[in-house]
Amino acid sequence: MHLLIACAGSGRRMGAERNKLLLEVCGRPVLAWTLEAALASASIRWIGIVGQAVDREDIEALVAAADAQVPVVWIQGGDTRQDSVCNGLAALPEGASSVLIHDGARCLVEPALIDRCAAAVQAGAAVIAAAPVTDTIKRVDGSGVIQDTPDRSVLWGAQTPQGFAVEQLRQAHAQARAEGWSVTDDASLFERLGWPVKVMESSPSNIKITTPFDLTIAAAVLAGR
Structure with missing residues (x-):
């Protein structure tokens, strides 16, 4: 299985002056975990x-320290996450038939979840990791007034990894470029095209590091492990 780790974001919402994936949690960069x-x-x-490019030297040093037993290659990202995934798909080795996309900021992902997603994709499914929503969700208009309360029994919080057949995902991204679609995850492209995507139930601990509070949560989870 081939894996693309999206690391081309920034630290704006974190209030950091550098890529949040290079901030430390439990003494190591987020991306190292x-x-x-x-x-x-x-x-x-x-x-x-x-x-x-601004993060390449730091990330390559981190990769070198990991002493990986599989190839780990650098791929230049784009202006958006969507563009970065397109660049990643273009850089896959010849003959790659399936791929997982994972956000580098989800540093608490467990290897077993990666393996379950990989197995589903290799069996022919498109899949995303997700957790059932436990909060009551309100749909709110632009003025801050509640419009309705969706039934949370059918709501799931999307996570990563997300896995797909390579050629099908490339086709989806090509159509997105042609139609001018802008999405925040790859499963959304499949949804627009009417292609089925299955949910792989995950733990709520598979959070995306976005705010300083998330670093506190991640440190607690890692310490517990």
Whole structure:
């Protein structure tokens, strides 16, 4: 299984002056924990790290320290996450038939989840990791007034990894470029095209590091492990 780790973001919402994936949690960069989980997966045979040039030296030093037993290659990211995934798909080795996309900021992902997603994709499914929503969700208009309360029994919080057949995902991204679609995850492209995507139930601990509070949560979870 091939894995693309999206690392081309910034630290704006974190209030940091550098890529949040290079901030430390429990004494190591966020991305180091993500990479460790990926390398511990029994399914992953190749990893592409999609990032920005300003972070390349730091990320390559981090990869070197990991002493990976599978190829880990640098891929230049784009202006958006969507563009970065396109660059990653273009850089996959010849003959790659399936791929997982994972956000580098989800440093608490467990290798077993990566393996379950990989197995589903290899069996022919498109899949995303997700957790059932436990909060009551309100739909609110632009003025802050509640419009309705969706039934939370059918709501799931999307996570990563997300896995797909390579050629099908490339086709979806090509149509997105042609139609001018802008999405925040790859499963959304499949949804627009009417292609089925299955949910792989995950733990709520598979959070995306976005705010300083998330670093506190991640430190607590890692310490517990």
